[in-house]
Each structure stands twice: as structure tokens, then as C-alpha cells.
Amino acid sequence: MSEEANWDKLVVGGTVLTMEPDTEPIKNGAVAIADGRIAAVGPAEELLEMAPSGDVLNAGNCLILPGFVNTHSHLAMTLLRGIADDLPLMQWLEGNIWPAEKEHMNRETVRLGTELAAAEQLLAGVTTTTDMYFFGDEVSAVLAEAGMRAVVAESLIGFPTPRCATTEEMLATQRDLLEAYKDHPLITPSVAAHAPYSVQASDLVADAELAEEYEVPMQIHLAETTWEVEKLLEEKGLSPVAYLANLGVLSERTVAAHCVHVSPEDIELLTEFEAGVAHNPVSNLKLASGISPVPALLEGGVKLGLGTDGAASNNTLDLLRDMQLAALLHKGVAGDPTVLPARTMLELATIGGAQILGLADRIGTLTEGREADIICVAVDGPHTAPMYDPFSHMVFAARAADVRHVVVQGAVVVRNRELQTLDRERIERQAREFSENLRPS
Ligand SMILES: [Zn+2]
Structure with a gap:
């Protein structure tokens, strides 16, 4: 023997x-x-x-x-779960989310919200998550303590965040995170630019260069609403996808959340530049942004993963539920029950997500x-x-x-x-205490 x-x-x-x-x-x-x-x-x-x-x-x-691999989220937004529902995206963002974040999100509350998000996701079978928020160093520390794998970024946006006053400061904070976590076994640091309409061209380019320098993913919201598409067409004469391609920002490092409103030409560009798309069916439905043409993306050869988006627009981080919804949704929309068969859906929630996050050689299959x-x-x-x-x-x-x-x-x-790694009772109690200070108006 x-x-x-x-x-x-x-x-x-x-x-x-x-x-x-x-x-x-x-x-x-x-x-x-x-x-x-x-x-x-x-x-x-x-x-x-x-x-x-x-x-x-x-x-x-x-x-x-x-x-499961959650390819798009804003983890600490768990603390804003249910704060403002039944509103269109821009009204929801400008009237509710951004003011609440400005007033109530700081290093401590981001820690708490991220702990809550880690607890919720681990219990729901999500082993890798993605974060695009503020205080990325705090987020990374929390997730590492929780024993959760994650791709984490400090967000870049064209107005002051709860952490940074200027985009120069945001870019410097991103670089600090990339340096601090470059060899971490669980945390993959990354960069994130909010969206083509909320970040100026030179900063989008700077972010893409940073991603290239450190060989990490670049997260961005892309082609989420018709409002965004019309704005870009009017101001730049290009679709959001073509605009990024034109700037040299679109690449295999891109993790583009949403891609709800994409033309056949946009799909060709996404495939040509090997950009990944994070499909967030529940968030897109809840904000009535639309329905991403997932079967066409797959047919066009676009790399695709699934995401929950933040808990304020979902309102959970339950990727299994969202996978089920996506499977049903696209059959209904296509009028064809053969689209997105079960195994394909499960691939999107595992190896598909790993691929768009650049982690396919490490996770996504039991190999x-x-x-x-x-x-x-x-x-x-x-x-x-x-x-x-x-x-x-x-x-x-x-x-x-x-x-x-x-x-x-x-x-x-x-x-x-x-x-085994988080004190669920303490976290849930503190989250309830947080909400006492922040009653929906
Ligand atoms: Zn998002």
C-alpha cells in the first residue's frame, strides 16, 4: 500500500x-x-x-x-438597504444615495457595512466578491479578516467622495491600495472609475494606465441607462462603449458593470477588446434601467459574469437568487426557453465571473x-x-x-x-443602530 x-x-x-x-x-x-x-x-x-x-x-x-463569484458590488451600501426604493437611477443617486453617503459614510461605517456584506455573502455561498466604493484599505482589511476573496477598488468620480476631495487624491489613494495589497493571497486590489458620464476623460485614461501598470482589473459602470447613452452621444458623438474604446480605456482589464444599452457595434467592440461584462439583472430591473441583451453578448463572444450591485439597488447580495432570476428573465424576454440553460447560468456565476476578474487561473472550477x-x-x-x-x-x-x-x-x-470568521450578532446589532441615525426622509 x-x-x-x-x-x-x-x-x-x-x-x-x-x-x-x-x-x-x-x-x-x-x-x-x-x-x-x-x-x-x-x-x-x-x-x-x-x-x-x-x-x-x-x-x-x-x-x-x-x-459563487460576485463581479459587481458596493459592499458597504448594505447599510443603505431599503433606504430609497421605487425611483429612477439619477433621482435615486442624486436625491438619496449620494447625499446619504456624504453625510453618513466614513471609515467606521464602511467597515461595518462591509462586515455585514461579507456575512451575508459568505452565508449565501459567495466566496469571491467585488467592491467599488471608498476606504478600499479598510474594505480589504475587513474582507481579509473575514476570510473572503475579493477584488477591491477605491472609486474615482468627478466630485468629492467621503474620503477624497479631488481626483488627484483618488488616484493617489488607488495607487496606495495597489501597492499595499499587490501580493495578498485573498485580496486583489483594482481600480474603479464610476462611469463615463461622471469621470472626465483624462481621469479615465489615468485610471486605465494605473490598471495596466499594476496588471489589475478596472471596474466601471457602463451603458447602464438610455440617459447615459444619449448624454454621451450628445457630448462625445459616441456610445459609452465606443467612447471608452476611443480613449484607449477599454481592454481585457475592463470589468464593465451593466452594459444594458449596447448596440451590435458595441458588442463587437467589447469582444474585440476582450472586455468583461458584469450582468446585474436585479439592479437593472429595480431601477428600471432595462434588460441587458445577455444572449446576444454571449453569442458575440463577450466574457460575462454576474453581479448583485450594491444592496441599496437589489436589495440583497444573494447571487444565487439573481442567477435564478437571470435565467428566467432572459428566457422570457427572448421568448425562447432554450436560451441560457442551467449549466451556462451556473458557469456565469462561477468560472465566468472568475474570468472577467482575471482570476480564472486561480478560482472558478474545482480543478x-x-x-x-x-x-x-x-x-x-x-x-x-x-x-x-x-x-x-x-x-x-x-x-x-x-x-x-x-x-x-x-x-x-x-x-x-x-x-466562523465574523460575529454576526454584533454586526447586525450595529447595522440596526446605524439605521436609527439615518431615517429615510
Ligand atoms: Zn454599481
């Missing part, structure tokens, strides 16, 4: 969906973890035999798959050598019995509350639906 495998942990007790292309689910499968990475994937019986005395995380009757970011989703409830097709169950039947265990880089951060 050969020597016992030197693994740190074995996740067993369910059907493994590796999310690698053209692979079948592994019934009674297991995933072995060593040094935070996936060491082996295969039948549980075989792997248990190779490491009979190892630490075993029993998933019970679960689906074992890569954690030997990749980082061990794994979720176990229970399929033992009445709403998941029986099970013919696990991909269908993940997309059409499972709920966030079914997420039983969550592992990030080999560490168990949620065990039996209990957070």
Missing part, C-alpha cells in the same frame, strides 16, 4: 460539480485540499482510502461546487492546483427532492439558505450554516 496522502482536508458526502467544461457530475464525490489548494477531485471512496486519517468535512446530502474555494449546498429539503439534474437544481430550486459549508482557500468560513 502506498504512503498516505498528505492532505489538510477532505470534503465528502455529495455530488461534485467541478464546473470544468464537458465534465459529468461526480456522484459520491470528494475534494481533497492541501495548503489552501485543491489537491485531488474524485470518488469519495478512492480519496478516503488514500487519506484514511485525514480531517473530513462531511457535506451530507449536498452539491459540492466552486463558490487540481486551483485555490480551494468550495461551497456545499444541501439538497435534502422538500424543495430539492427528488433530483434528476444537479445543474437544474442549483439554478431553479436551491436557495441561499441551503448553503451548508463554505470553504475559502482551504479554510472553513461557514460550517453548518454558522459563520
